Amino acid sequence: MGNGAPGEGPGERWPRLGSDEAGKGDYFGPLVVAAVAVAGPPEAEALRSAGVTDSKRLGDARCRELSVWIKKSFPHEVVEISPRRYNELYDQMGNLNRILAWAHARAVENLLGSIEREWAGLSPEIVVVVDQFAPVAVLERALFARARQVRVIQHPRAEAAPEVAAASVLARARFLESLARLGEKWGIKFPKGAAHVLPVARELYAREGEEALRETAKWHFRTTEQLLVEVGQRPCRTAGSSGNSSKRGKPAG
DNA sequence: GCGCTTGCATTCAGATTATT
DNA sequence: AATAATCTGAATGCAAGCGC
Incomplete structure (x- = not known):
């Protein structure tokens, strides 16, 4: 084998x-x-x-x-x-x-x-x-x-x-x-990918709360962390939330 | 104008290398 | 030896450039 x-x-x-x-x-x-x-x-x-x-x-x-x-x-x-x-x-x-x-x-x-x-x-x-x-x-x-x-x-x-x-x-x-189908259920057009999702996550969270986000999104993505920091549900992190904070290899650019 | 390609953005985990 | 940082390579979408 x-x-x-x-x-x-x-x-x-x-x-x-x-x-x-x-x-x-x-x-x-x-x-x-x-x-x-x-x-x-x-x-x-x-x-x-x-x-x-x-x-x-x-x-x-x-x-x-x-x-x-x-x-x-x-x-x-x-x-x-x-x-x-x-x-x-x-x-x-x-x-x-x-x-x-x-x-x-x-x-x-x-x-x-x-x-x-x-x-x-x-x-x-x-x-x-x-x-x-x-x-x-x-x-x-x-x-x-x-x-x-x-x-x-x-x-x-x-x-x-x-x-x-x-x-x-x-x-x-x-x-x-x-x-x-998810979009129809929640009345939101969910974007593909992970690049421009924060505004939509923000809207959904504001309108429907955390549970809606857990129903529709992959919670461990950095976007969630960004959103929770933004709405004051989580303090600004000093260390990585999911293991090694330096995991991002190449700098964006 | 349309379709394809390329480059760059994001995400991730694991392996390797450097530091303490 | 343990921990931290870096690199590599996989996925995705989007936008711009190019040729037809």
């Missing part, structure tokens, strides 16, 4: 499962992990020809379109962690990577379950491709429980693989959908 030595690719083993996440860098909205199963080269080629690529390179509208087709055409699994659940998990695990690993493992395991039912005569070894940042150890531990041998390949640019690209599209589309 390799954990993907540098330079090691998935080779020509099929089927493959790709797994990717969305919402990790977004202050508002859920964290979504999706996994997609691709049976063989013809299916991978179909993904490429349809224009399925890393969701970052596709617009929101294209992501939504492609996700409909992918869901119709490929076995898939989407795990959505609502902001409230995310915040609970973060309190328990204290580490974003552990949450990611847990979510990836859940998505992959659920998907394995369904393709074992759907695809007869499945190869005894299944290749799972994830991006390099997804922690492989927890994923493998979760999958070791299965009788089937699973080979986890970790790739720095995993989204180049069609199965991972498809997963990134599904994850992104679900993220956008959930973010929009």
